[in-house]
Amino acid sequence: MSQPDVVALRQYLGPELKERTISDARHSVSLTDIVQHSCLTGRSCELSGRSVLLATSGQLLSALAMIELDGVARRLLLCPPDIDWDRLQVLLEQADIDTIVTDRPLHRCTAGKYIVIGVDLPERRAMGSEVDRATEWLMLTSGTSGLPKIVRHTLDGLAGAIIADGPVRYRNATWATFYDIRRYGGLQIFLRAVIGGGSMVLSEPGEAVAAHVARLRAGGVTHISGTPSHWRKLLMSGASADFAPDYVRLSGEIADQAVLDGLARAFPRASIGHAYASTEAGVGFSVDDGREGFPAHLIGQNHAGVEMKVVDDSLRIRSRRTARAYVGAAAPPLTDAEGFVDTGDMVERRGERYHFVGRRGGIINIGGLKVHPEEVEAVINRHVSVQMSRARSRRSPITGAIVVADVILADGTDAARHETVRAEILSQCRDCLPVWKVPAVIRFVERLDVTAAGKLARTDA
Amino acid sequence: MSIKSKIFSAMKQIAEEQKVTLPPLEDDLSLNETGFDSLAFAILVARLEDELGVDPFTVAEDAAFPSTLGEFVRAYENVPA
Known part of the structure; x- marks a missing residue:
C-alpha cells in the first residue's frame, strides 16, 4: 500500500x-x-x-x-x-x-x-x-x-x-x-x-x-x-x-x-x-x-x-x-x-481552573470516604522543609484503610526540628483537607522509589 | 512510660489535633463517650502500632473491639511479647 x-x-x-x-x-x-x-x-x-x-x-x-x-x-x-x-x-x-x-x-x-x-x-x-x-x-x-x-x-x-x-x-x-x-x-x-x-x-x-x-x-x-x-x-x-x-x-x-x-x-x-x-x-x-x-x-x-x-x-x-x-x-x-x-x-x-487530583485506580477508601494520594502529597509538598512525599494506604482494623505519608525532608533539616516539622505539616493538612484525608502517621524517609517511567512508585495503587 | 500512659498520651495528642474534648480518662469510660469517632480510633491504633510495635485488633482475627477504655488498654497490655 x-x-x-x-x-x-x-x-x-x-x-x-x-x-x-x-x-x-x-x-x-x-x-x-x-x-x-x-x-x-x-x-x-x-x-x-x-x-x-x-x-x-x-x-x-x-x-x-x-x-x-x-x-x-x-x-x-x-x-x-x-x-x-x-x-x-x-x-x-x-x-x-x-x-x-x-x-x-x-x-x-x-x-x-x-x-x-x-x-x-x-x-x-x-x-x-x-x-x-x-x-x-x-x-x-x-x-x-x-x-x-x-x-x-x-x-x-x-x-x-x-x-x-x-x-x-x-x-x-x-x-x-x-x-x-x-x-x-x-x-x-x-x-x-x-x-x-x-x-x-x-x-x-x-x-x-x-x-x-x-x-x-x-x-x-x-x-x-x-x-x-x-x-x-x-x-x-x-x-x-x-x-x-x-x-x-x-x-x-x-x-x-x-x-x-x-x-x-x-x-x-x-x-x-x-x-x-x-x-x-x-x-x-x-x-x-x-x-x-x-x-x-x-x-x-x-x-x-x-x-x-x-x-x-x-x-x-x-x-x-x-x-x-x-x-x-x-x-x-x-x-x-x-x-x-x-x-x-x-x-x-x-473556580476558573481544573486541578488534577489523582488516578481513578489509586483511590484510598477510608471507611467509605475517598482520597487520592496525590491531593494529600500536593498539600504536604507546600511545606518549605519538604522535598518530596508519598501518601499511601495503610490497612486499619477499624476503617479498612487510613492515609499515611512518607516524607523526604530538605537537606540540612535539623533532626531536633523533626517533631515541629511533623506538627506543621499535619496542621497544614488539617487546614486544607477534610479530616479523613489528613495523614494519620507521617514518617520521615531518606528516599522514595521512582519507576522506570519516572513516576513515583505507588505499590498500593 | 507504661503502656497505659503511652496510650493516654497518644489519645490526648489526637484529641488536640481533632479538636475533641476528652472526658477524664478512666478505666470504665465507654469508648463511645470519649468523643472519638472511628477515624480517630483508626489513627490511634496506627500510631500505637508504630510506637508499641503491635496492633492487637489485627493480630487476633476474631478479637472483639473493646467497649471501655480499660478493655482497650488491656488489649495492648495482654499481647504476648
Whole structure:
C-alpha cells in the first residue's frame, strides 16, 4: 500500500542544518549527514514492510534505528529497557512481530522464528531504502502491574503537538529528557529534536544526577523535560546550581504548585511549562503560566484540534494525537463511542481552573470516604522543609484503610526540628483537607522509589 | 512510660489535633463517650502500632473491639511479647 504523500522522520534531517547531534554518555552521532549512513547490519534491505521489534540496550541505537525505519517498516514496536523476555514474548505475538532489530544476543527460542537484524553505530553507507508507507508506531503503556498494553500511533499523531507549536520555534534547541525515549514522554522530546531541527542529549540509566547535569551542561542543553519526580530529584541533589536551561517542561505526573515554584526559583531565566500527555491520549495541552492545574475554558472546546470533556470526574480527550487503537487479538476499544480516550486522570474544578487530583485506580477508601494520594502529597509538598512525599494506604482494623505519608525532608533539616516539622505539616493538612484525608502517621524517609517511567512508585495503587 | 500512659498520651495528642474534648480518662469510660469517632480510633491504633510495635485488633482475627477504655488498654497490655 503505497502512500507517496507520507512524511517520514528522515525527511526532517536535511543536510542544510549543520552541527546537529544526538549523544549519550559514550557517543555523539552527527544528525546532519545521518541519512547517508546506516546503523543496521545484516540483511537490512529486507526490512521494507516488516513488523519490527526495536530492542536495543541503549537509547542511542534505538534513536538511530527509528530514523532509519520510519517510512520503511510496516510497524515498529519500541521496547523500553525494563521489559523481561517472558512478557515480551506475549507482546511479540500480539503485535504480530516478524523481525527483531537488536544489538543484544537473543534468547535461544527466537531462533528461526524471527528475522534478526543487528544495529550499531552508523558507519556503513545507507542502502537507500525507499520511504513508501506510514509506519505504525507501537508503544507500551507504562502501567505498573501486569502486562503492558500495546498502543498504535502514527508519526503524524505523535508529532501533532510539535507541528501545532510550530517546530521552527525550537530551531537550534538542544533537547534533553530524563525519560527514556522509548516511552511516550521521552519519544515526544526526541521527535521535537528531530522535527524541530535541533540536537539531543540522551539520559543514561543509573547515572548519578551530578554526572547527568554535567553532561547536560557540556552538551549545551537548552530545553529539557521530565516528570515532577525527576525534577524533585534534581532539585534535591543540589546539582541544578550551574545549569541554566531556557525551557523546563514537566509531564507524566501531576505538577503541583510546590514543584513549579521550586523550579522557578532554581531556574529563574527559564520558561516553565507543564504538559498533559499520556501514551494513549497523546499530548492534550500544555500550561505555561506557572500555576498548577489548567484553565477551565480548555474543557468543552476544540483547542488546536484537541477536545476535552470531563465524565464522572475523569478527563476524556479526543484528537488526532491520541493513539489509533490498542493492538492485539483481544484488545479492548481505546475510545468511547464518540472517539474520546478516557484518561482515568481525575480532575476537580476550583473556580476558573481544573486541578488534577489523582488516578481513578489509586483511590484510598477510608471507611467509605475517598482520597487520592496525590491531593494529600500536593498539600504536604507546600511545606518549605519538604522535598518530596508519598501518601499511601495503610490497612486499619477499624476503617479498612487510613492515609499515611512518607516524607523526604530538605537537606540540612535539623533532626531536633523533626517533631515541629511533623506538627506543621499535619496542621497544614488539617487546614486544607477534610479530616479523613489528613495523614494519620507521617514518617520521615531518606528516599522514595521512582519507576522506570519516572513516576513515583505507588505499590498500593 | 507504661503502656497505659503511652496510650493516654497518644489519645490526648489526637484529641488536640481533632479538636475533641476528652472526658477524664478512666478505666470504665465507654469508648463511645470519649468523643472519638472511628477515624480517630483508626489513627490511634496506627500510631500505637508504630510506637508499641503491635496492633492487637489485627493480630487476633476474631478479637472483639473493646467497649471501655480499660478493655482497650488491656488489649495492648495482654499481647504476648
